[in-house]
Amino acid sequence: MKVKGKVFKYPDNVDTDVIIPARYLNTSDEKELAAHCMEDIDAEFVNKVKPGDIIVAGRNFGCGSSREHAPLVIKTCKTGCVIAKSFARIFYRNAINTGLPILECEKAAEEISAGDEVSVDFDSGTITDVTTGKTYKAAPFPPFIQDIINEGGLLASLKKHSS
Amino acid sequence: MTLTQKILSSHAGLDKVVAGQLIRAELDMVLGNDITTPVAVKEFEKAGFTRVFDKDKISIVLDHFVPNKDIKAAEQSKQCREFAFRHCVSHFFDVGKMGIEHALLPEQGIVTAGDCIIGADSHTCTYGALGAFSTGVGSTDMAAGLATGQAWFRVPSAIKFELTGKLPANCSGKDLILTIIGMIGVDGALYKSMEFTGKGVGNLSMDDRLCVCNMAIEAGAKNAVFPVDEVTLSYLDGRSERKPVIYYADDDAQYDKVIGIDLSKITPTVSCPHLPENTVRAGELRSVKIDQVVIGSCTNGRMEDMQAAYRILKGKKVAEGVRCIIIPATMKIYRECVEKGYITAFIDAGAVVSTPTCGPCLGGYMGILAAGERCIATTNRNFVGRMGHVKSEVYLASPMTAAASAVTGYITEPQE
Numbered sequence: 001m002k003v004k005g006k007v008f009k010y011p012d013n014v015d016t017d018v019i020i021p022a023r024y025l026n027t028s029d030e031k032e033l034a035a036h037c038m039e040d041i042d043a044e045f046v047n048k049v050k051p052g053d054i055i056v057a058g059r060n061f062g063c064g065s066s067r068e069h070a071p072l073v074i075k076t077c078k079t080g081c082v083i084a085k086s087f088a089r090i091f092y093r094n095a096i097n098t099g100l101p102i103l104e105c106e107k108a109a110e111e112i113s114a115g116d117e118v119s120v121d122f123d124s125g126t127i128t129d130v131t132t133g134k135t136y137k138a139a140p141f142p143p144f145i146q147d148i149i150n151e152g153g154l155l156a157s158l159k160k161h162s163s
Numbered sequence: 164m165t166l167t168q169k170i171l172s173s174h175a176g177l178d179k180v181v182a183g184q185l186i187r188a189e190l191d192m193v194l195g196n197d198i199t200t201p202v203a204v205k206e207f208e209k210a211g212f213t214r215v216f217d218k219d220k221i222s223i224v225l226d227h228f229v230p231n232k233d234i235k236a237a238e239q240s241k242q243c244r245e246f247a248f249r250h251c252v253s254h255f256f257d258v259g260k261m262g263i264e265h266a267l268l269p270e271q272g273i274v275t276a277g278d279c280i281i282g283a284d285s286h287t288c289t290y291g292a293l294g295a296f297s298t299g300v301g302s303t304d305m306a307a308g309l310a311t312g313q314a315w316f317r318v319p320s321a322i323k324f325e326l327t328g329k330l331p332a333n334c335s336g337k338d339l340i341l342t343i344i345g346m347i348g349v350d351g352a353l354y355k356s357m358e359f360t361g362k363g364v365g366n367l368s369m370d371d372r373l374c375v376c377n378m379a380i381e382a383g384a385k386n387a388v389f390p391v392d393e394v395t396l397s398y399l400d401g402r403s404e405r406k407p408v409i410y411y412a413d414d415d416a417q418y419d420k421v422i423g424i425d426l427s428k429i430t431p432t433v434s435c436p437h438l439p440e441n442t443v444r445a446g447e448l449r450s451v452k453i454d455q456v457v458i459g460s461c462t463n464g465r466m467e468d469m470q471a472a473y474r475i476l477k478g479k480k481v482a483e484g485v486r487c488i489i490i491p492a493t494m495k496i497y498r499e500c501v502e503k504g505y506i507t508a509f510i511d512a513g514a515v516v517s518t519p520t521c522g523p524c525l526g527g528y529m530g531i532l533a534a535g536e537r538c539i540a541t542t543n544r545n546f547v548g549r550m551g552h553v554k555s556e557v558y559l560a561s562p563m564t565a566a567a568s569a570v571t572g573y574i575t576e577p578q579e
Contacts, residue, residue, distance in 0.1 A: 013349055013438060017546040022525035026228060026235035028201045040548040060350040060383060064544060065525070066285040068202055068301035089354050089385055090285055094301035144185045144315070154303050155210035158311060 001122045003080030003101070004130075005052035008038075008045060009114035012058035016070040016091065019062065025069060033069055034076035051078035054120065056112045058084065062091025071100040081120055083127060083138070085109040096145055097154040103127065108136035165321040166388050166412040167356040170296040173410070174279040182320035182417075190220065191295075191405070192274055193308035194282030196264055196521075197225040201242045202302035203283060207309055215250045216312030222254035222273055222282075223247045224264040227521045229257075232528040262493025262519045265289040265377060265461035269369075270493055275399055276391045277408025281305065281314050286461050286543065288379045292372035293399065294391035294409065299380060319385045321356035322347070323418040326363030328427035333577040335471065336371030337463055337541065337561035340378040341432040343424070345442030353383035355419065358412065363426045364389060369398040370467040377462045378543050381439040431576045433539070434559035437547045445564045448574035455538040456487040456569040457550075458562050459517075460524045463541035464492025466499060468562040473505040475566035475577065476512040482572030487514035488530045494519060514569070526550045532557075539568045 018041040020033055027033065038045035055074065061084035062070055071094045074082065081101035095102045101122060108127045112118060116131040125138040141149065151157035164172060164179065172180040174188040193216075195203055200223055215221055223243050228236035240257075247255035254273055261267065265286050268274045276294035280287065283305035290297035300314065308314050330339065344351070357379050359372075367375070372389050379387030389395070391409045399407050431445040458464075458472045469491055481487040489509050491497040497519065500506050506516050523530030524542040532538055532551030538558070540550070545557035560568070563577040 015544075015546045017525075017544065017549050021548055022198075022227075022527055023531075025198050025527075026233055026239060028205065028239065040553045060353065063349060063383065064285065064380075064546060066199065066283055066287075066299040066301055068199070068283075068303060071301075072202075086350065086353060088350070088383060090299050090301060090380075093304060097301060097303035142185060154307050155206055155212075155310075158307055159210050159212075162311075 002119060003052050003054070004119040005050065005054050005080045007054050007056050007112055007114055007116045007118050008049065010041060010055065010057040013060045013063055014041060014057050015064035016062055016067050017064055019070040020067065020073045025067065030072055030076045034073045037073040037077045046077060049077050049079060052080040054080050054118050055082045056109055057082065058109060059086045061087050063088035066090045068094045068098060071095040071098050075100040083108055096148055099153050103138035105136050105138040164413050165356060165416045165418065166358055166390060166410055167296055167321060167386055168318060169410040169412065170277060170279060171316060171318055180318045182318055184318045185315060186318060187313050187315050188279050190281055190308055190312050190314055191278040192220055192222060192280040193305060194222045194264060194268065194280065194284065194287060195305050196227055196284055197229060197240050197243055198227045199283035199302045199305060200246065201239045203305040203309065204242055204246045206303050206306040212310040215309050218251045219253045220312065221252045221309060222268060223252055224256045224267060225258065225261050226263050226519065227525065228527050229261065229520060230518065260494065263461045263464055263521055266464055266492035269293060269373060270495060272402035272404045275403040275405050275407045276395060277410055281308050285380045286377050288384065288386050289373055289377040289461065291376040291386050291388035292369060294389060294395055296386055296388065298386045319354055319356045320419045321358045322352055323421045324357060324359045325421060325423045326359060326361040326426055328363050328425045329366040330426045330429055331579055333431055333563055333579045334429045335561045335563065336367060336374035338429050338432045339426065340375045341434050341442050341559060342429055344378065344382050344439045345432065347382055349381060349438055349440045350383040352379065355384055357382065357384045357387040359389045365392055365394065366426060368467060369394055370465045373465065374462055381543060431561065431564050433564060433574060434545055436545050436556040436558065439545060439559060445560065445574060445576040451574040452537065452572060453485060453539050453568055453574065454536040455530060455532065456485060456565050457523050457530055457538060457540040457542060458565050459490025459492060460521065460542040461492065462543045463562050464490055464496065466496050468541065469496060469500050469505055471562040472566040473508055475563060475570065476514065477508045479512055479570045481513035481569045485569055485572050487569040488517060488523060489514050490517045490520060492519055523550055539565050539574055541565050
């Protein structure tokens with residue numbers, strides 16, 4: 001699988017309260033929630049994001065609450081993937097479980113700039129900054145997690161193995 | 164193996180596990196609340212599951228937006244209620260019985276030592292105080308837990324905290340955990356366990372330990388855990404529904420790091436906006452004027468927290484221009500506050516007392532801040548917009564510091 005898009009860049013410790021503020025969590029409707037994606041850190045994100053665009057961030061992306069609404073709204077906005085130096089552990093699980101592609105790559109997260117055109121090849125873990133011509137290699141998922149992703153998320157995978 | 168690894172290996176049916184290993188573990192409890200359960204129910208049903216693994220090992224607690232703050236919140240509670248009734252979930256807590264989940268489950272003896280627990284709420288790490296492995300997950304993991312009674316984990320490595328001494332009279336478990344987060348940072352324990360040991364453990368009350376473990380997630384940790392001792396056993400006695408199982412860390416357990424902490428050196432600590440790691444001594448913030456005080460939450464809504472607030476507010480007045488909101492975390496605590504005269508003292512001081520709810524902590528309702536407003540709160544997060552407007556500010560502190568600040572109107576260090 002490959003994605004290509006423009007980069008939205010954010011700092012370290014982007015928390016789930018800015019990804020999807022709790023004041024909107026009185027619903028679990030993805031489309032309604034997605035209208036507020038990244039609202040408290042970048043109110044323009046939802047107006048500017050185009051399918052395939054990529055979020056690049058620093059350390060500990062998705063820290064804070066366990067709300068699965070966070071990866072869900074990023075996915076519902078048709079974001080191609082999130083590249084970060086590291087992910088908070090619950091967000092990491094939730095992204096895998098809900099099928100939001102994420103990649104850990106310290107160097108790419110450091111060097112890629114906002115607005116750059118970036119392409120990602122998930123099979124090889126290669127990140128290419130088309131604007132600068134640089135390429136990066138992301139850490140691959142362990143096979144166990146790769147299987148969950150390939151089988152369409154945690155529940156689909158469980159269902160497949162239980163029947 | 165570390166204490167966490169011992170609990171995990173036993174629940175995975177393995178003699179030994181090592182850090183980094185992926186395992187599938189049997190769960191003793193699967194928890195959800197009114198925000199995360201509706202998403203889990205949707206996933207559970209979408210995947211075609213029709214039965215839960217064990218109705219007695221599921222807890223559904225309505226606590227974030229109840230009594231319902233609006234129509235949408237009411238719809239979400241209704242979804243939880245219908246699911247709980249349909250599957251005869253034993254531990255379902257609605258208005259009248261509910262409390263903030265992480266105060267309620269230990270109080271009711273629903274979680275115990277040696278358990279392996281997941282909860283669709285990040286502060287599920289609280290129950291490590293009882294000597295359990297307990298961690299926060301998302302709604303899909305909760306749905307998988309509801310269906311199978313299992314969860315996958317990457318076995319964590321650990322940071323060991325060697326505690327010595329005793330906390331000063333003006334400090335509590337909150338000051339300890341804020342100090343630790345300030346020391347190691349908001350991702351200082353990312354993917355890891357925080358294991359507390361040492362002679363100082365015996366000097367920490369169960370409420371202190373629950374508070375310390377509660378905020379382990381604020382250092383990025385997977386879980387935090389205390390060893391079982393006399394304090395644990397006397398807390399669990401007559402309360403625990405299941406028989407506690409006691410695990411010990413091996414003498415030759417490997418740790419990524421060992422950090423020694425002398426509890427007697429802890430000072431009243433405040434986390435400044437907008438990250439829990441931005442800690443300073445409360446006394447350094449004397450010029451910071453506040454508009455609101457919140458004393459409550461899964462971090463600090465327990466009986467000792469109410470007592471700390473009572474001791475400071477009794478016979479005093481909340482400063483002019485300050486709103487002070489006090490929220491006992493469970494109905495049992497609420498009732499005890501009534502019986503002991505705390506509520507009368509709080510009202511006489513000019514504070515308001517609410518029924519148990521997570522409400523203001525996450526900016527839900529019951530104390531939302533306007534632009535430019537500042538709150539000192541005993542809650543757990545001070546992120547941008549956490550309690551209201553993106554231009555509002557939250558300072559995290561202990562119940563003693565929050566109550567002392569309510570009286571002066573400025574951030575104030577409680578006296579020894």
